[in-house]
Every structure is written in structure tokens, then in C-alpha cells.
Amino acid sequence: xxxxxxxxQDGHVTILTLDRPEALNALDYPLYMALExxxxxxxARAIIITGAGDRAFCSGDDVKQILSKGAPATPEMTxxxxxxxxxxxxxxxxxxxxxxxxxxxxxxxxxxxxxLAIMADIRVFSExxxxxxxxxxxxxxxxxxxxxxxxxxxxxxxxxxxxxTGDIIDATTAKEIGLxxxxxxxxDLLPTALGLAHRIAANPPLAVQAIKQGLRRTVxxxxxxxxxxxxxxxRRLMQTDDAKESAAAxxxxxxxxxxxx
Numbered sequence: 001x002x003x004x005x006x007x008x009q010d011g012h013v014t015i016l017t018l019d020r021p022e023a024l025n026a027l028d029y030p031l032y033m034a035l036e037x038x039x040x041x042x043x044a045r046a047i048i049i050t051g052a053g054d055r056a057f058c059s060g061d062d063v064k065q066i067l068s069k070g071a072p073a074t075p076e077m078t079x080x081x082x083x084x085x086x087x088x089x090x091x092x093x094x095x096x097x098x099x100x101x102x103x104x105x106x107x108x109x110x111x112x113x114x115x116l117a118i119m120a121d122i123r124v125f126s127e128x129x130x131x132x133x134x135x136x137x138x139x140x141x142x143x144x145x146x147x148x149x150x151x152x153x154x155x156x157x158x159x160x161x162x163x164x165t166g167d168i169i170d171a172t173t174a175k176e177i178g179l180x181x182x183x184x185x186x187x188d189l190l191p192t193a194l195g196l197a198h199r200i201a202a203n204p205p206l207a208v209q210a211i212k213q214g215l216r217r218t219v220x221x222x223x224x225x226x227x228x229x230x231x232x233x234x235r236r237l238m239q240t241d242d243a244k245e246s247a248a249a250x251x252x253x254x255x256x257x258x259x260x261x
Contacts, residue, residue: 007038010197012046013047013048018035021056025059025113029073029074032077033077035090039090039097042099044201045200048102049102050193054106057106057107060110095119095220103117103120106126107129109130109132110134114133118149127186139246148220242260242261
């Protein structure tokens, strides 16, 4: 996959597989754009998002490309962000689609991978799944979904604990706190997600779309406003010494030393 995304169709269900297993399915700019395009262009009644291999769903932003030097977005990514008011374009596509989205979380869901999981309407966790809003350990803040969606799932106190500590939790804990209602054996992950997706797809699509629109209008914040705030803070924080130290320590496989600068 030149852009790191594999797209399959199973009847009315589209399966999107992040396909960079050598990088734990980390997101680089081509994959971010491919994911956005796939969501916006999907001709489906349900979408499943999962990761290639058995180690990671998505480990977040590619440290070498995006985080290590505070690398600026490509011109195309910058233009896309202008069209979404600053909200990460892939997030904009996921948060505004009327197609139900299921995350089949097969391994590590970290950073923006955690954000990707919570943007789904339904999550199915493998027993190997691990979830972590690890932005604070990178000297950064979460993206818009971490502010607006995590609290819907686990409540304010649990959300604060996950966001402030950057702790990585296992699938059992995720189920206990309401992050997912299903934890299955690894070999049952995709069949379970597909079974659920086909049950949704068998229903009248206009009714399903209306339900999703109603949920968005009654419980979600104004995503682009939250996104503008989040991205502004992320860009500011990426220039701090602590964010640069975190990326350097990650690449050098050592413990970071933070100075508050």
C-alpha cells in the first residue's frame, strides 16, 4: 500500500486496514490523507477500521516524520486543514460521517490511535488491545476527540486520569470503565466486528443515518471549534523543549528529562 491503507468491501461493509505493521501502523501524512479520503468517499452502510498485524491497531503519529523535529504538515495537509477550520481532516471526516463506524482494536491504540478508536461509534477490543492517550508523555495535548468524546465514554474523572497520566490500560480495564463493551479472543476480533457491522447494514440505511445525525446533534460539541483549539495548542507545544526531549528520548530509547520549558 503506497499510502498505508488497505480497503476491502464485504457486501455493504467497508473494511479499512491501517497497513504499516513495521511502524505499528503509525500515521504519517499519506496515511492521514488516505484515511480521510476513504471515509469521505465510502459507499457503505457500515465501516470497520482495524490495523494490520497482531501488535498494533494504531500507535499514533509517526515519531520520525511528525514529532521528532516538529515537522510541518505538507502543503496538501495544510490546505486540507484550512477546509476543516483547523480540525485534523481525518478527524473531521470521521466525526461528521453519517455512516456507523466500528473500531476493531487488535493491539496498541496509542496517541492518535486512541483518538481514532474513540471516534468510532462502537469499539470491539481484542484481548491483546492496549489503549493510551499518551499525548502528555510527549509534551503535547490530545486532539479534539480526546476532549469531546472520551468523557462521553468513561466520565470526567476517568478521562482526566487517562489524559493527565498518559497511562496505557489493557482490554479488561477498558471494558470495566466503559471504553468498550466487547473483549474477544484475537481470532474472533474481525468476525465479531463484521457480524455487528452486517447487522447494522441490514437495517434501513436512512433510519440509521438519521439516528447518527441525532446523536451528533444532541451529545457532541462543535468539533471544528474544539479542533481549532486543540491544534493550536499542539502546534505551540511541539515547539517546547519538553516535546522535543520526549521525541529525542523515544528515538534514543532512554527516559526523558522534562524541564517545563
